[in-house]
Amino acid sequence: MDFFPRLFWTLFGTASLCYFVINVALGYWKRRGILHEKPKKPWGHLKGVGRKRHISEVLQTIYNKYKGQAPFVGFYALLKPMLLILDLESIHYILLKDSKYFMDRGLYYNIQDDYLSQNQLQMDGPDWQHLHLKLKSLQWQEKIQNMLPALLKVQQTFSNSLREKVTKSQNKLNINITELVEGYNIDCISSLAFGLEGDSVRYRNTQFHTMCKSYIKSNFNVFKAYLAFCFPSLARLVQYYMYSPKASQYFQKLISDKLNEREYQHTQPLQYDFLQLWCDSRKISQRNQIFKKLDNQEIVGQAFSFILAGLESSSSTLACCLYELALQPEIQDKARREIREVLSKHKDNLNETVLKELVYLKQILNETLRKHTPYPFLLRLTTKDYELPDSVFMLREGNHLIIPTSAIHHDAMYYSNPDKFDPEHFHSKQSEKRPVGAFLPYGMGPRACVAQHFAQQQMLVCLVTLLQHYEFTPCAETTIPLTYDNSKLMKKPKNDIWLTITSVR
Numbered sequence: 109m110d111f112f113p114r115l116f117w118t119l120f121g122t123a124s125l126c127y128f129v130i131n132v133a134l135g136y137w138k139r140r141g142i143l144h145e146k147p148k149k150p151w152g153h154l155k156g157v158g159r160k161r162h163i164s165e166v167l168q169t170i171y172n173k174y175k176g177q178a179p180f181v182g183f184y185a186l187l188k189p190m191l192l193i194l195d196l197e198s199i200h201y202i203l204l205k206d207s208k209y210f211m212d213r214g215l216y217y218n219i220q221d222d223y224l225s226q227n228q229l230q231m232d233g234p235d236w237q238h239l240h241l242k243l244k245s246l247q248w249q250e251k252i253q254n255m256l257p258a259l260l261k262v263q264q265t266f267s268n269s270l271r272e273k274v275t276k277s278q279n280k281l282n283i284n285i286t287e288l289v290e291g292y293n294i295d296c297i298s299s300l301a302f303g304l305e306g307d308s309v310r311y312r313n314t315q316f317h318t319m320c321k322s323y324i325k326s327n328f329n330v331f332k333a334y335l336a337f338c339f340p341s342l343a344r345l346v347q348y349y350m351y352s353p354k355a356s357q358y359f360q361k362l363i364s365d366k367l368n369e370r371e372y373q374h375t376q377p378l379q380y381d382f383l384q385l386w387c388d389s390r391k392i393s394q395r396n397q398i399f400k401k402l403d404n405q406e407i408v409g410q411a412f413s414f415i416l417a418g419l420e421s422s423s424s425t426l427a428c429c430l431y432e433l434a435l436q437p438e439i440q441d442k443a444r445r446e447i448r449e450v451l452s453k454h455k456d457n458l459n460e461t462v463l464k465e466l467v468y469l470k471q472i473l474n475e476t477l478r479k480h481t482p483y484p485f486l487l488r489l490t491t492k493d494y495e496l497p498d499s500v501f502m503l504r505e506g507n508h509l510i511i512p513t514s515a516i517h518h519d520a521m522y523y524s525n526p527d528k529f530d531p532e533h534f535h536s537k538q539s540e541k542r543p544v545g546a547f548l549p550y551g552m553g554p555r556a557c558v559a560q561h562f563a564q565q566q567m568l569v570c571l572v573t574l575l576q577h578y579e580f581t582p583c584a585e586t587t588i589p590l591t592y593d594n595s596k597l598m599k600k601p602k603n604d605i606w607l608t609i610t611s612v613r
């Protein structure tokens with residue numbers, strides 16, 4: 109056959125096959141008779157996401173359109189059918205009561221070829237359960253209080269360096285808040301999880317800092333990552349990996365050196381930290397055969413989860429919080445008054461009791477997590493066919509579920525005037541009235557955030573340090589209103605937040 113007819117039939121055949129595959133894939137909810145949002149070919153419902161729209165906008169639009177009509181509604185992430193859960197009762201069953209059917213997230217991980225993916229956030233099935241049991245046996249949630257001194261040591265360095273910087277500029281300067289709080293969080297991670305002290309206000313370009321910002325491989329491609337999410341077994345077969353081998357090697361070597369220092373040279377840190385907890389666990393587990401000891405690789409994965417799960421979420425929350433306080437000085441003043449009163453009651457000794465008594469500051473933090481929910485949705489995979497109680501609705505094995513936390517946090521049924529930043533939303537009288545599941549910034553159930561208490565402590569300590577001594581106001585570089593970076597799944601400000609910082613007495 110001549111070249112042109114052959115080319116024509118090849119193109120025609122490929123186009124027909126694509127058309128067929130797209131039609132079959134995007135007809136899934138129709139074939140199952142499930143209420144669904146009509147998809148646009150071939151994007152499903154993701155048209156413009158990543159460029160013009162943030163994923164949370166799409167989820168909120170579908171949530172607002174269908175809530176009250178059914179417990180869930182079907183939609184498509186490109187060709188992948190997904191279910192958006194619409195009511196709090198179903199959420200309660202999925203995350204908590206019947207969580208055994210929804211223990212997985214269905215994210216891609218590859219223990220053999222991508223060591224850093226061996227972390228609690230990404231792993232599923234027996235791999236996750238095995239690690240989860242080992243970590244649970246360490247009772248680390250209970251031990252987090254013992255780590256406050258280590259956290260306060262980081263805070264002290266941060267506070268001293270910042271004071272020096274502000275004093276040098278005649279007590280007032282325009283500052284990149286995003287960088288400032290991110291630096292504080294990196295110092296917390298490097299010190300508590302990797303045993304490496306940092307001082308980000310003075311030294312920003314350390315190797316640790318660079319690796320925290322560049323752990324994704326340089327030729328990362330969103331489309332390939334999407335394919336790995338849809339076809340994980342195939343992706344493992346072709347040894348697909350996401351993390352930069354350089355970052356992987358760096359974190360592995362760092363942890364292995366630090367573990368050697370602590371285990372064989374017996375260099376105990378002055379303050380108890382996560383690395384010491386993992387280190388000690390190896391001695392305990394040698395005696396207790398029920399739980400096998402954590403190996404180096406698992407410790408690297410745990411330490412890395414501080415960066416993967418904790419860095420952007422905490423940094424974005426702190427930056428958004430200071431932005432909101434700069435726009436509403438009366439709320440900022442009230443927070444400062446509370447911090448000063450509580451601290452002076454405890455002779456300026458920042459401790460667990462002080463953090464407990466900072467009721468209004470916690471309202472502010474919760475309001476930030478509500479309005480700027482860093483993880484705008486939770487993800488679950490149905491691992492067994494499941495009928496929602498008292499209904500005719502069936503979730504099939506393999507269905508991916510999305511719980512739209514950000515949309516729920518903006519639902520006027522649960523929060524009056526939801527677009528306004530108002531810490532009174534979390535006044536105890538308001539919170540008590542709210543149903544379970546209406547505030548889920550850290551998720552809920554067995555796969556909820558493992559570090560919720562630690563993250564809250566870390567953010568409160570930072571806010572106390574900043575608000576006690578400084579006032580924050582908008583400056584010429586402040587972008588108002590704040591918009592989110594559409595290219596991220598997380599809700600993270602698009603532009604760095606700049607504010608004027610002024611020393612106050």
Ligand code: HEM
Nearest residue numbers: 228229414417418421422483550551552555556557559563
């Ligand atoms: C503002 C701060 C933070 C927020 C809002 C946050 C939120 C979340 C959310 C929503 C999840 C998923 C929950 C679910 O699916 O039900 C999660 C999981 C997780 N978070 Fe956090 N997180 C924060 C900070 C941290 C920090 C500092 C760490 C450090 C270790 C951390 C470690 C993890 C891990 C390991 C998981 C996976 C748990 C599992 O699947 O077993 N998070 N977090």
